[in-house]
Amino acid sequence: MKKENTNKTANLVSPVRPEIKRRSFFKLMGGGIFIFFNTWDPLELMASPAKKGKDDAPDFNAFIRIDENGIVNGFTGKIEMGQGPVTSLVQELADELDVTFDQVNLLMGDTDLCPWDDGTWGSLSTRFFGEAFRAAAAEARAVLMQLGSEKLQVPISQLEVKEGVIIDKNNQNNRVTYGQLARGKKIERYMDKKPPVKSPAEFKIIGKPHFRHDARLKVTGQAKYTGDFHPEGMLYARILRPPSHASKLVSVNTAEAEKIPGIRVVRDGDLAAVLHELRDKVDEAIVKVKAEYSGDDMKVDDKTIHDYMLNAGAKGDIVDEAGDLATGKSISKTMFTSQYRGPYVAHAPIETHSALAYMEGDRVIVRGSTQTPYPAKEDIASALKIPKEKVRVIVPFVGGGFGGKSAYQQMIEAARLTRLAGKPVMLIWTRKEEFFYDVFRPAYVIKLNSGLDSNGKITMWDFNVYFAGSRGSDTFYDVPHRRTMAYDEGNSAPKVHPFFTGPWRAPANGNNTLARESQVDIMASAAGIDPLEFRLKNLKDEKLIAVLKAAADKFGYIPAKGPSGRGIGIACGSDAGTYVAAFAEVKVDKNTGHVQVIRVACAQDMGMCVNPQGTKIQMDGCIIMGLGYTLTEEVLFTGGKVTTQSFSTYEIPRFSWVPKIETVILDRQNEPPQGGGEPAIVLMPGLIANAIFDATGARMYDLPMTRERLLAALKKV
Numbered sequence: 001m002k003k004e005n006t007n008k009t010a011n012l013v014s015p016v017r018p019e020i021k022r023r024s025f026f027k028l029m030g031g032g033i034f035i036f037f038n039t040w041d042p043l044e045l046m047a048s049p050a051k052k053g054k055d056d057a058p059d060f061n062a063f064i065r066i067d068e069n070g071i072v073n074g075f076t077g078k079i080e081m082g083q084g085p086v087t088s089l090v091q092e093l094a095d096e097l098d099v100t101f102d103q104v105n106l107l108m109g110d111t112d113l114c115p116w117d118d119g120t121w122g123s124l125s126t127r128f129f130g131e132a133f134r135a136a137a138a139e140a141r142a143v144l145m146q147l148g149s150e151k152l153q154v155p156i157s158q159l160e161v162k163e164g165v166i167i168d169k170n171n172q173n174n175r176v177t178y179g180q181l182a183r184g185k186k187i188e189r190y191m192d193k194k195p196p197v198k199s200p201a202e203f204k205i206i207g208k209p210h211f212r213h214d215a216r217l218k219v220t221g222q223a224k225y226t227g228d229f230h231p232e233g234m235l236y237a238r239i240l241r242p243p244s245h246a247s248k249l250v251s252v253n254t255a256e257a258e259k260i261p262g263i264r265v266v267r268d269g270d271l272a273a274v275l276h277e278l279r280d281k282v283d284e285a286i287v288k289v290k291a292e293y294s295g296d297d298m299k300v301d302d303k304t305i306h307d308y309m310l311n312a313g314a315k316g317d318i319v320d321e322a323g324d325l326a327t328g329k330s331i332s333k334t335m336f337t338s339q340y341r342g343p344y345v346a347h348a349p350i351e352t353h354s355a356l357a358y359m360e361g362d363r364v365i366v367r368g369s370t371q372t373p374y375p376a377k378e379d380i381a382s383a384l385k386i387p388k389e390k391v392r393v394i395v396p397f398v399g400g401g402f403g404g405k406s407a408y409q410q411m412i413e414a415a416r417l418t419r420l421a422g423k424p425v426m427l428i429w430t431r432k433e434e435f436f437y438d439v440f441r442p443a444y445v446i447k448l449n450s451g452l453d454s455n456g457k458i459t460m461w462d463f464n465v466y467f468a469g470s471r472g473s474d475t476f477y478d479v480p481h482r483r484t485m486a487y488d489e490g491n492s493a494p495k496v497h498p499f500f501t502g503p504w505r506a507p508a509n510g511n512n513t514l515a516r517e518s519q520v521d522i523m524a525s526a527a528g529i530d531p532l533e534f535r536l537k538n539l540k541d542e543k544l545i546a547v548l549k550a551a552a553d554k555f556g557y558i559p560a561k562g563p564s565g566r567g568i569g570i571a572c573g574s575d576a577g578t579y580v581a582a583f584a585e586v587k588v589d590k591n592t593g594h595v596q597v598i599r600v601a602c603a604q605d606m607g608m609c610v611n612p613q614g615t616k617i618q619m620d621g622c623i624i625m626g627l628g629y630t631l632t633e634e635v636l637f638t639g640g641k642v643t644t645q646s647f648s649t650y651e652i653p654r655f656s657w658v659p660k661i662e663t664v665i666l667d668r669q670n671e672p673p674q675g676g677g678e679p680a681i682v683l684m685p686g687l688i689a690n691a692i693f694d695a696t697g698a699r700m701y702d703l704p705m706t707r708e709r710l711l712a713a714l715k716k717v
Contacts (some may be wrong), residue, residue, distance in 0.1 A: 004569075004598075005073055013518040013680055020463065027617075028551070029382075030404075032145045033066040033144075033178075033181060033182040033627040034064075034065050034144050036689070038079055038480075042563060043406040047129060053330050056117025056288065061626040063075045063115070064137065064140045065138075066181070066182040067179065067182060067449075067549050068179055069175050069179050069310070070164050070179030070180050070182075071103055071104070071687055072093065072094075072099055072104045072105070072164075072178070073104075073105045073107060074089065074090070074093045075107050076089060076106065076107070076109075076111060076114055076115070076117070076133065077108075077116055077373065077374060078108055078109065078117055078120045078125050078129055079109040079112045079120045079370070079371060079373065079395045079622065080108055080109075080214065080397055080569070081120065081369075081371065081397075081398035081400060081405065081406045082398070082400055083125070083309065083618065083677045084212060084611065084618065085126070085129075085130075086106055086108065086213050086214050087119075087124075087132060087210055087212050087213040087611055087614055088130065088213070088610040089125070089133055090205055091107070091205045091208075091210060091611055092130055092134050092206060093133060093137045093545065094205050095198065095203055095204055095456045096134050096137030096198060096454050097140060097141050097144075097161075097178075098136045098141065098161035098162065098164065099163060099164040099178070100348075101205060101210065102165070102559075103163070103667060106713040107211075107386065108395065109394065109395030109396075110373075110392075110393075110395070111315025111373050111377045111391075111394070112392045112394075112688075115142065116373070116374050116388060117373075118374065119373075119374070119375065119406060120372070121371055121403060121503060122503075123575075123576035123577075123678050123679075124144075124576075125553065126610055126673050126676065127576070128286045128598065128676055129578060131672075132541055134197045134491060137569070138195045138196065138198070139194060139195060142195040142613040144161075144181065144337065145159055145161070145166065145444070147181050147612045148176055148181065150405075150567070151176050152166070152168055152174050154168050154170075154175055156171060156647050164177055164179070165178075166178070166181075167604050170361075171311075174237065175631030176574050178539075184389045186673075188438035188523075190344050191643060195473050196379035200608065200670055203669075206608075206610050208422075209611065209612045209613035210611050210613075210614070211253075211613060212614065212617070224397060225351055225354070225369070225396055225398070225399055225427070226337070226351075226354040226356055226367050226369050226395045226396055226428075227351075230355050230366055230397070230426075230494060231356075231422060231424045233277060233423045234358075234425070234426075234427075235279070235415070235423040235424065235425050235426070236275065236277070236278065236279045236282045236285060236338055236535050237273050237282060237417050237426065237427045238274040238285065238429075239271065239272070239286075239413060239427070239432060240252065240273065240275075240289050240291055242293055243293060244293075244297055244499070244639060244640035245294045245436075245498060245499045245640030245641075245642075246295040246297045246298065246639060246640035247274065247294070247640070248293060248294050248295045249270055249272075249292075249293055250291075250292040250293055250294050251291065251332045252272050252289065252290070252291050253268070253289070253290040253291070254272070256275070256288040256289075256290070257285040257286070257289045259272055259288075259596075260276075260285050260288070261285060262276050262281060263276050263277065264283045265289075268420055269653060271416055271417075272289070273413075273417055274286050274289065275417070275421055293372065296326060296631075296637065297498070298495075299639070299642045300498060301636075301637060301639070302635070302638075305343075305344075305443050306341045306443065306445050308496065309443070309444075309466050309467050309496055310445055310466065312485040312496050313494070313588065313716040314467065314492060314496075315487065315488070316464065316485040316486065317486050317487075317489055318483065319470045319473060319482070319486050320473075320474070320482065320483065320484040321482070321483045321484070322479075322481070322482050322483075323480045323481030323482060324481055325460060325462055325482075325483055327368065327479055327481055328451055328461075328482070329481075329486055331451075331453060331459050331460075331481075332452060332453060332459045333451075333452060333453050333454045334451065334452045334523075334526060335449065335451050335631075336450045336523060336526070337447075338447075338449075338519055338701065339446070339448075339450045340445070340446040340448070340511070340514060340597075341443075341445050341446075341702045341703060341709055342443060342444050342511050342700065342703035343443050343634040343635060343703065343704070344440040344501070344633070344635040344637070345349055345440060345441040345504060345633050345635060346404075346438045346440055346633070346635055346644070346650060347400075347404030347439075347440075347441075347504060348403070348435075348623065348647075348650060348652055349401060349402065349405065349434075350399050350400050351399025351400055352428060352429040352434040353368075353369060353396065353409070353428075353429045353433075353434060353437070354368065354410060354426075354427065354428045354429065354502075355368035355408075355410045355411040355413070355414035355425065356368070356425070356426050357425050357427075358418055358423075358424035359418060359424075360392075362561065363392060364384065364386070364392070364418065364419070365391075365392045365394065365412060366411050366415050367394045367395070367396060368393065368395065368408060368410065369395070369398045369399065369401075369405055370393075370405050370406075370407075370408040371397070371398070371401045371403075372405075373395045375408075376393050376411050376412075379408070380411060380415045383415065383416060384415060384416065384419060384491060384708045390639070391415075393411070393661075395600055397559075402504060402505045402625075403439075403503030403504050403505055403507065404438055404504070405501075405600050406439075406503060407437075407502065409437060409438050410427050414426070414427040416541050431645070431646050432645040432646065435635070435644055435645050435646075437500070438500075439500045439501055439503075439627075440497075440500070440501050440502070441468075441469065441501065441503070441504030441507065442467055442469075442498075443468070444465065444466060444467055444468030444508075445467070446464065446465045446466070446468075446511065446512065447464040447466075448461075448462065448463050448464070448515050449462040450519055450523060450694065452463070452526065452527060456529050456534060456538075457478075457674040458477055458478070458479045458520075458523065459479070459480065459481060460479065461477070461482035461483070461484075462482070462483055463475070463482075463483070463488050463512075463515070464484075464487065465484075465508070465511070465512060465514070466488065467487065467488050467497070468507075469486065469497050469507055469508030470484065470489055470508065471506070471507055471508040471512070471575075472506065472508055472511075472512040472573060472575060473486070473508075473512040475536075476516070476541055476544060476572075476574070477538045477539055477542045478539060478542050479538075493705075496639065498639055498640045498662055499637070499640055499642065504680055505622075505678050506575045506681055506682045507573050508681070509573070509678070510629070510681060510682045510683075510685055511685075513573040513682045513683060513685070514685035514686040515564055515686075515688030516573070517572070517573070517687070517689075517690065518684070518690065518699070519703070520534065520538075521562065521569075521570070521689075521693060525561070528561055529561065530553055530559040530560060530562075531690065532548065532557060532559060532570055533559060535572065536548065536568070540699050541579075543574075543579040543586055543605050544574070544579055544581065546571075546579075546605060546606065547572060547581040547588025547666065548572050548681045549552055550581070550603035550664045551581040551583050551603035551664065552601075554601040554662050554663075554664050555583035555599075555601035557583055557660070562693065562694070563694045563696065563697045564688075564694055565694070565695065566695070567585055567586045567587060567588060567689055567691050567694055567695030568584070568694050569584045569586065569687045569689070569691025569693070569694060570582075570687070570690055571683040571686040572683070573679075573683055573686075574679070575675065576677070576678050577606070577607070577675055577677075578604055578605065578606040578675055578676060578679040579604070579605040579606075579673030580602065580603065580604045580605075580680055580681075580682070580683060581602070581603050581605070581683070582600055582601065582602040582680065582683045582687050583600070583601045583687075584597055584598075584599065584600045584601075584659070584687045584688060584691045585599050585600075585691065586598060586692060586695055587695070588692060588695045588696050588710070590696060592618060592707060593708065593710040593711040594690065594705030595705065596657075597627060597709065598659055598660065599656075599660040599661070600623050600659050600661050601661075601662045601663075601664070602619055602623060602661070602663050602664070603663070603664035603665075604619065604663075604665055604666065604673045604679060605666040605668055606666075606675070606676050607671040607672050607673045608670075608671060608674065608690070609668075609669070609673070611657075612665055614676075615663075616663050618664065618677050618680075619661075619663045619676075620661050620663070621679045622677075622678065622679070622680035622681035622684075623661055623681070623684065624658055625653065625663075625681055626655070626683070626685070627657050627683070627684065627688075627709055628652045628653040629684075629704065630684050630685045630703065630705060631688070631690050631702065632651040632652075632706065632707055633650060633652065634651050634704050636649070649660070682715050686702055688705065689692075692705065692710065696714060696717065698710065698713035698715045698716070699713065700713055
């Protein structure tokens with residue numbers, strides 16, 4: 001008995017932390033059966049242990065509602081920015097409740113309706129929230145079975161569920177639907193004894209490929225992003241921006257801007273903006289605002305940043321250590337010393353940071369493109385000096401984030417402006433503003449010394465990463481004498497970055513994996529051993545061995561010593577609990593320095609895979625996005641002035657770049673789920689660097705691997 005979901009947008013657009021009382025929730029949501037769950041652990045505690053304090057006692061603060069028509073509504077503080085939880089979380093809820101995929105609505109990212117969540121980042125949605133969500137759904141099913149038993153007057157052991165219908169196994173006509181149990185009732189229930197979640201053998205929906213639940217909405221243009229909402233009386237805003245991150249506003253003259261009919265100028269301390277009902281008018285007005293600034297820029301730019309870092313006096317912390325480096329050096333036949341460097345990299349989402357703010361009585365409502373609706377709510381309340389209960393944040397679809405939309409400056413700005421203007425205000429950053437205020441992936445330097453014995457075994461490993469973090473710096477290989485140092489991971493040095501930096505899809509991991517996998521290839525070539533054979537010879541980690549062999553098989557790899565001239569590269573690593581390996585074939589034009597990636601085969605061990613179709617899309621996206629920051633992406637700057645301002649100078653991957661991509665997801669359904677949104681991207685710089693070396697004999701140490709850098713490297717061969 002299939003209940004068709006006719007409200008296809010409810011689960012995708014609108015979507016309670018303990019301060020949202022059940023009475024308020026009932027008032028907002030209407031009738032039906034409400035089931036509450038104590039999800040502090042792991043949903044809140046694992047995401048942000050520091051959040052648990054005396055004023056935040058655990059509460060039954062995750063909700064599932066069963067409508068009178070049998071539709072199941074799930075509520076989550078996670079958001080959808082293209083990574084796919086809008087589909088995978090529905091699969092998990094449907095499977096545990098024994099309903100069809102189409103019987104589930106998912107309401108996301110509304111701080112009035114959804115349970116508190118620290119944010120959507122770190123590939124945590126499936127790993128942590130998904131597990132809590134499944135547990136909540138299992139409890140919901142147990143509650144519904146209890147209600148069904150009472151309704152049908154038979155013991156629970158005599159009941160079964162099919163597509164949301166509870167059936168008496170001894171009398172198939174004695175049945176009741178979830179919707180019938182919900183009709184005209186308002187019941188709050190929870191179980192004292194928590195039921196177990198289903199085993200993989202019981203799955204009907206989890207583990208099966210499902211196309212994206214939001215795909216039709218997006219390809220037909222029905223999907224709503226922040227910029228698609230236009231309440232009556234709305235004004236567009238442009239804000240006066242400084243020329244540098246070191247600049248401080250001294251004076252403002254808005255006389256020329258105010259001559260434009262309908263333009264309204266507002267000022268609140270450091271915030272100066274022009275408002276108009278037409279976007280092109282605020283664009284015209286903002287350039288007419290005259291301003292003076294003071295402030296000195298740091299004496300550093302994109303060409304000198306790496307030396308600046310090494311001379312900053314950063315303190316190093318030991319991340320990993322075993323054996324003794326001096327002993328490792330003494331037993332090494334050959335030593336290898338390398339330095340790897342990378343620039344600042346922008347997130348460059350297609351949708352720039354956007355926000356719509358308006359008033360409902362004495363409450364401020366902000367729709368915005370953010371990965372962190374609850375922190376945004378708290379900081380908006382703080383900026384406006386109002387109780388946080390007076391702020392509601394609603395996150396519609398987000399047009400890309402990659403970590404960059406963990407920040408929400410534009411939402412605070414829009415909230416301040418709507419209070420000043422008394423009307424709804426839409427603020428959509430220009431691409432120039434997006435580059436200027438982005439929290440870039442930090443520039444970095446990695447110094448690596450390693451040793452090799454006469455049998456092709458790695459004997460010493462001295463890994464030192466500066467100013468970018470230690471994620472992904474794991475040695476992985478079986479090295480008896482090793483040490484990994486992270487410099488300034490705790491901000492021990494004087495300020496080095498001239499602007500904000502922050503998380504960028506698998507923060508630091510791609511840099512560290514580039515250094516490790518390049519260094520391993522350098523040693524394999526020196527030892528005269530095939531690079532796959534060399535890795536397997538020096539690995540004991542069974543998961544890495546398994547993904548390497550799976551990727552090699554999918555690629556059809558034939559062993560050869562490097563450089564073989566074939567243009568084949570290998571890399572492996574781990575991120576978000578997932579083990580990953582890839583093989584790539586590239587074609588290099590030695591006259592122009594152009595690199596074309598022909599094909600990539602990638603294998604992942606990610607434990608239980610909820611949606612193989614969604615995972616493949618994520619792997620493909622990682623591989624394609626990784627091409628950009630490997631080959632072309634670089635933020636140019638002088639001091640606090642960001643000179644990269646558009647896609648005319650910041651080149652992201654194009655359709656013509658996309659290689660043939662083949663993926664393998666290892667069958668690990670009996671293991672806990674791990675993250676799938678970031679692992680494959682960490683391989684791309686090392687993978688392509690190794691493929692370039694195999695094709696040409698030229699070793700690339702710096703990102704991006706531009707044509708100019710490759711041509712320079714070829715001259716050294």
